Structure formats: structure tokens, C-alpha cells
Amino acid sequence: MQRMTRYYGQNGNGGGHSPASCFASRLERYAPLTDEEKGFVARMEEAERPVKRGEVVLKAGEPSTELGVVKEGWAVARSDRLNGRSQTLRIYLPGEIIGLPGLGIGHYAHEVVMVTQGCICPFPKDHITGIYARVPRLAALLTAVASVDQVALKDRLFMMGSGTARERMAHFLLDLHERLLLSNPDMGRRFRLPLRQVDIAEVLGLTKVYVNRLLKAFTEEGLIEIQRPYVRILRPAELKSMSNYVNRYEQIDQSWFPSPARNDISL
Amino acid sequence: MQRMTRYYGQNGNGGGHSPASCFASRLERYAPLTDEEKGFVARMEEAERPVKRGEVVLKAGEPSTELGVVKEGWAVARSDRLNGRSQTLRIYLPGEIIGLPGLGIGHYAHEVVMVTQGCICPFPKDHITGIYARVPRLAALLTAVASVDQVALKDRLFMMGSGTARERMAHFLLDLHERLLLSNPDMGRRFRLPLRQVDIAEVLGLTKVYVNRLLKAFTEEGLIEIQRPYVRILRPAELKSMSNYVNRYEQIDQSWFPSPARNDISL
DNA sequence: CGTTTGCTTGAAGTAGGTCAATGTGAGTGG
């Protein structure tokens, strides 16, 4: 059933962070956390649930009682259509939070499904309450991360609205590469892409047939190299210029964060 | 477990001119604000700047020092392409905040332009600092509103990725109508649409020619009625079923909000 | 070793784009 071997996650790459918490290490990349903040983050990863490929982690329409941290594996948020085609709205990599949009509307708007096997750390929604009440700087950090996310989402909307299939594909490959680099800085240009062509098609809003043709064309043009399930980006510059790609993940702006101490207001 | 509050239920001014503080009244629709919270909200609307149609309110690439509340008029966030076509990423109606995504990345990712004349209330970014530090429930409210926004954005991504032109148009009209109803509950099915066909085309990722043909077709099929610049939705049910439209703005979940008093943690 | 799941390829169709011309109403100036 599973044609993939194990997803390679947080193998020790000199970073020195504990493999137990990819989410905490992701956050600490931006700003060192206080002990109190670390405590709150740790509680988001207390529980662990192994999940199989294809498993629905969050069901669309259900009341949103929990959020979750993807600890291992890839997940996607998707919108199913009665009609036929379904659309992947977002790919979640290890260290990212799922279910955040459910905060506002009280139920999950779109289902989240695993595309590889992996491991999810669910935590109750009202854990966020404590973060807003007690560690406002952490709340601000989460907000900042969410807003980077929103920018990336808008970039994707742009590609879907006025990009050709080639441009979308280029943008997709570059974006995934950059995001993987965030947690694996010394990964290089070759990365594991545990998605079937039909999965990519659902991300890009294309058919699997055309995705196949695009990948073939990209390969023939020497833009990429495929050794399934690995992809190597051969000519990033051309891909960037053809898709107008901008890396949105490089840094976040902390200038507006409140100070870590609870009642010390920097204003 | 979850306390939802209906969003409707404020007397609407059918006329069409904004109240003194459309942003505050929009927030108060969700939850009554404490005096302290009101003070912070009021400071977001202290300054006022009249803006002309076509004026660039936020320039892409510039450091994000300010956010703003749209007090009057319509604005759009758009992504320009060297190539040619440009894509509208988001329409901002009165009472909505612009520049929020700039919080995370420290500069404006996409430009914001007025599509009608209007009025913007700019406020400094670090005003958000005070909200996170001192009125956490207001911070949570802003987060909730942003997350509803993100869901709506994902719905749009879905339409752009796997919707036909007809479906996109139907979705667009319904979505705009619902959003306008939020601040004008007794507006009915007829609303002012101050966009040119080319503006709509940029929202939908289509050409103005095709937008024209779609509008003509919709009119001939009796789905809508156009008396420029007004549109009337004649058969909302058909539009809904053909575009799978879901109104995401109806309710907001406050169950996870911290309590209004600063150090009283409801957990 | 047969079955399944996913990849590849060809041929034909279509939704929506492109190009280009014409129509229309709301100013503006004379």
C-alpha cells in the first residue's frame, strides 16, 4: 500500500535542536523563547498521534475543538467538490500548524488529509487562550507567522489567477524548495517530493496529464531533474524569473512584538 | 462548548454613508468592547486621509510602518506583473484593515490601490503592540477576523484553481453581496458595484471581454439584473448552487477568547 | 505472477483568450 519509504524528517543536521519538537525549533529560528513561552509551546506538542497516508486529520464542517502541529509527514488542506475536481489549498510540512483558520469560524472550513504517513500533535483550541492571556509575545509571533502564510497564500492566488501552467509549476517547485530549506538549511537543491503527479495537479489546478507533460518538458529543458521521488532544481534562476517567485519566508518582522515580560509594555 | 455570536443585529443605515467609526461598529458586532478596548480601537481611526480613485495607498516593497482602516470607499490589493496581466488579490470594503500581512514580513508584499475615491485611517504598526500587550481579547478578536479572512481567501483560491469562469463570477457576486450585507443588513439584493468590467476581470483572473460576455449571459438567463453601477441578484439559489458558495462571515467563534480583564485568565 | 497504482503518450475537443472594430453615455468646451 505505501509505496513511499519513511519520510525523512528532523535528522540531526548540526542545528542542535531537539528532534522532539520541530515546531519549537521553527519558532526559535525567529526569536529565542523565554522559559514561560517554551512551556506553552511544549504543551502544543504533548500528545502524539501517528497517522497513515490518506487519513483525514480534520474533517470539513466539524466543530473545531482542536488544532494540531504536524510533527512528521506532509498534510494538505483540500476542498472537495461534489462536481468532480478537488483543489489542494495548502501543503503542510513538519513544524506547521493545522486548523488555525478554524479559530475564527468555529468549525473546520476545509478538510486536512495526510499525503504521507506521519505524526500529528493535537492540542485543544483553548490552549490558544492561555497564550493570548499570558504570553502575548508568543501570540504576536503566531500572528506574524500566520501573516507570512497569508502573503504566501496571496502569491498562490496570483499564480492561479494569472499564471500559465508552466509558471504555476515553476512557482510550486521553488516554493516547496524554499519551505523545505527552512527546516533543512543544508539540504541543497535536491529534495524528496512525496507527491504523486495527481497530487501536484490538485495543487496547481491542472490535470494530471498536463502535469506529466510539464514535468517532462521541464526535464528536457534542463530546468529540473527527477529521480523519483526526488527532484533536483537545476536552474533556479530561470525558474524564478519565469514565475516571478519571491521567497516570503526569509525573515519575520519582530519590531512590533510586545516585550516578553508579561506586564512590561513597550510602547 | 463553543459560544457563537450572531453577527447580524445592528441597525443598518440603508442610505450608504459610513457611520463615524465603521471599524469599531464592525468589531462590536462580534463582541461588545470594554472601554479600554474601545480606546485602542478609537486610536486606530484617529487620523483620516482622503484618497482619490487610483491612488496607491500602500506601495509594494516598502517597509511596512503603518496599517490602515478603510473608512470609506473600496480598495484592492493587487499583484502587478512585469509581463502584463495584473491580479486583484483582495477587495477591501469600508471597515476592513489594510496592511495586516505586512506585520509578519516587515514590508508590504502587494500594493493596495483605491478603486473608488474614499478615506483611509492610517495608524502606526506599533499600535498593534499595545493591543497584544494590554488588551489580549481584542488581539484575539483581530486574529479571529483575520482567520475568517483566510478561509475566504482559500475559498477564492479554490475557485481560481478549479472553477469555470461562470462559477467564479457567481462566487464573486455572492461573496461581495454577503460582505456588503454585513455592514448594511437591510440592503436587500441590489447593491452598488463601483468596479469596471476590467476590474472584475482582474479579480477573477479573466479578460474583460469574457467578463462582459458572462455578465450578458447572466443577465439573459435572469440570474442578475444590471443598472450600472447597480447590480441586483435575482436568483441567489441558482448562483449558490452553481458556485458552491458558502458564506463564511455569518458567525465568529469567541469561545477561545481570553477574558476582557487583563490578568483574569479564563482557562 | 497477476493486480494495482501510478506514469506516459496520442488524438481530438473546448473554454476562454486575443485582436480589432464599433457602440455609448457622460462630460466639456464653444
Added chain:
DNA sequence: CCACTCACATTGACCTACTTCAAGCAAACG
């Protein structure tokens, strides 16, 4: 009151990027 203009809307004729359908292939698994 009429001409002139300018910004948009409308319409027609053709074009193409992508889809659809359908068949064949490869490799992994049972």
C-alpha cells in the same frame, strides 16, 4: 444646443493552452 472626446462596454472572428478520453506501460506489492 451641438460637436468633440474620453473612458468603457459590446460584439465578432479567430486562436491556443489546456482538457478529455483512451490506451499502453512500468514497477511495486500481494
